[in-house]
Amino acid sequence: MCGIVAAVTTGTDVRAVVLQGLKTLEYRGYDSAGMAVCTEQGLDVRRKMGKIANLEEELDKNQLPESATAIAHTRWATHGAPADRNAHPHVDDQQQVVVVHNGIIENYLDLRAELAELGHEFHTDTDTEVLANLIAHYRKSSADLHQAVRSALHKVEGAYGLVVMAADDPNTLIVARLDSPLVVGIGEHGRYAASDMPALLHLTRDFLVLDNRETAVLTPHSHALYDVHGQVLERDLMHCDWTPEQAERGGYPHFMLKEIHEQPDVLARTAFDRFHDLAGDVDFEPEFGLDDRTLQSFERLRFMAMGTSFHAAQLGQKMIGELASLPGETLNASEFLYSPRLPEGQALTVVVSQSGETADTLRAMREVQKRGGRVLGICNVQGSTLAREADHLILTHCGPEVGVASTKAFFGQVTALYLLAIRFGRARGVLNAEQGRQFLQDLRALRHKLEYCFREETLATIQQAAQYLSGVRSCLFLGRSFQHPVALEGALKLKEISYIHAEGYPAGEMKHGPIALIDADFPVIAIATPGTTYEKMLSNIQEVRARDGKVVAVAAMGDDKVAAAADYVLSVPAVPELLAPLVTVVPLQLLSYEVALALGKDIDQPRNLAKSVTVE
Ligand code: M6R
Numbered sequence: 246m247c248g249i250v251a252a253v254t255t256g257t258d259v260r261a262v263v264l265q266g267l268k269t270l271e272y273r274g275y276d277s278a279g280m281a282v283c284t285e286q287g288l289d290v291r292r293k294m295g296k297i298a299n300l301e302e303e304l305d306k307n308q309l310p311e312s313a314t315a316i317a318h319t320r321w322a323t324h325g326a327p328a329d330r331n332a333h334p335h336v337d338d339q340q341q342v343v344v345v346h347n348g349i350i351e352n353y354l355d356l357r358a359e360l361a362e363l364g365h366e367f368h369t370d371t372d373t374e375v376l377a378n379l380i381a382h383y384r385k386s387s388a389d390l391h392q393a394v395r396s397a398l399h400k401v402e403g404a405y406g407l408v409v410m411a412a413d414d415p416n417t418l419i420v421a422r423l424d425s426p427l428v429v430g431i432g433e434h435g436r437y438a439a440s441d442m443p444a445l446l447h448l449t450r451d452f453l454v455l456d457n458r459e460t461a462v463l464t465p466h467s468h469a470l471y472d473v474h475g476q477v478l479e480r481d482l483m484h485c486d487w488t489p490e491q492a493e494r495g496g497y498p499h500f501m502l503k504e505i506h507e508q509p510d511v512l513a514r515t516a517f518d519r520f521h522d523l524a525g526d527v528d529f530e531p532e533f534g535l536d537d538r539t540l541q542s543f544e545r546l547r548f549m550a551m552g553t554s555f556h557a558a559q560l561g562q563k564m565i566g567e568l569a570s571l572p573g574e575t576l577n578a579s580e581f582l583y584s585p586r587l588p589e590g591q592a593l594t595v596v597v598s599q600s601g602e603t604a605d606t607l608r609a610m611r612e613v614q615k616r617g618g619r620v621l622g623i624c625n626v627q628g629s630t631l632a633r634e635a636d637h638l639i640l641t642h643c644g645p646e647v648g649v650a651s652t653k654a655f656f657g658q659v660t661a662l663y664l665l666a667i668r669f670g671r672a673r674g675v676l677n678a679e680q681g682r683q684f685l686q687d688l689r690a691l692r693h694k695l696e697y698c699f700r701e702e703t704l705a706t707i708q709q710a711a712q713y714l715s716g717v718r719s720c721l722f723l724g725r726s727f728q729h730p731v732a733l734e735g736a737l738k739l740k741e742i743s744y745i746h747a748e749g750y751p752a753g754e755m756k757h758g759p760i761a762l763i764d765a766d767f768p769v770i771a772i773a774t775p776g777t778t779y780e781k782m783l784s785n786i787q788e789v790r791a792r793d794g795k796v797v798a799v800a801a802m803g804d805d806k807v808a809a810a811a812d813y814v815l816s817v818p819a820v821p822e823l824l825a826p827l828v829t830v831v832p833l834q835l836l837s838y839e840v841a842l843a844l845g846k847d848i849d850q851p852r853n854l855a856k857s858v859t860v861e
Pocket of ligand 1: 551552553554597598599600601602603606649650651652741854856857858
């Protein structure tokens, strides 16, 4: 997905810091990159297809002049193939206005035709070049760049995160947002803009977050925010608790590996400050905003999310059902629009998203709110659209997740949902204080137990299993009850970074079809940890063996029965059944990582995938 970084500063040369910010966004996936500067001599642009390294090479050969103002972009092609000429920034045909843009201008063909009739010439296949010309067109009747951008945006249908710079105004940037994230960074030496906060953490941790249809005028010393009617808005800055180091690899070969290893700390950050040990309860921050009476008033829950967050949501539904006896359903957010329009009644919708910017998820959330429903967001990114628009909020505090394959975010989401289950259970009188304390204690004890998942012997077995799996074409992940969503997550992890086909199933379903696939070349990854489903999982493993299928089992350490039946055993510490997903998911994440590594895949930037899917 596209990324934006821009800066307008007090006279220092800003090219290097803008490029540094752009590199922070590499993980989002892109096919070309570019940068533009503005000096007294006018605009200057460099664009290059391929990695940012290609742009750097171009900048070495063909330097941009020093400048205190710059805009830069990584492009993920939508309109027009990946090519130098289609890369951003885009200028108008008179080289007066330059634009970087995330999103899609849906009516660009009509606008392009209108502008062509007025004599504008186009040199790219992009919708963004149309926008640059449209702004330049309005600039002819108003010297005010902000006014020209606003006039142009009134004509535009679609989505945009936008930064605009003009040749005759090197000390000003105009930014705008509609359905594509954009934040403004407030620094000592200037004002910055980016599509994602991590791109600016090396410059500032104070942000102004734009809402839809808002614009802002940035100069080195000032920022002014405007609503859609051009009225000035006052908004408090948001201080981001992420550090620049958190957005770096920190000695690990891949972000994904770093993020898997961070999970014991995520547990502490998401949960430990929220324990109310005396009451056996959970204290969420004020933005949670649901008191006991309100929690008692809900008759059912609806969970919605996409991808990995969807799997966490499925676990949340099971946990709250267990600890608070509250019925619920989990929907893939992209399907919600097509589900029957039943009265919301006394329902709470829990929307789960790492980024808080997933288009399908946001669309579903807004639809619930339009129907009069109430939304609790569970989200990792402070200031994201979900965090701002949800009626109630729990932040997961995982720190920035950079790897496209989500790992620690899942861990944080499941932890937060476990806390929510305790909160519901206590508020509704299903759990007493002592039971609440026990559940909190179990979670506290998990941090230490997780160390087992990262021991050398454990990793060695995972690597052996990974060597074997790297040679197969397809496989099945099986789990029951609380381990069913983990099986789905294990399969998703494997396919997205190793490109090996994998399906997750509830193990009970195996005999209803998938078993036909099993032979000596078709392995099954079975999660068989202690608890209510253990015996049945053992039977499933035997059924696979009886058909010559190879078994990679995830089992509690010292489980001889599973060890006797499986070809590879990925051991995990024994923990209470409700928390077992938080330990079984770890070897599955590591397994996928090791398979992808063995196959030489691009682990942090898997093909065709974007970290944040901002189009439906
Ligand atoms: O930011 P979100 O949690 O809303 O993202 C949802 C999915 O796009 C995301 O989990 C995706 O499935 C990841 N690639 C999974 O690793």
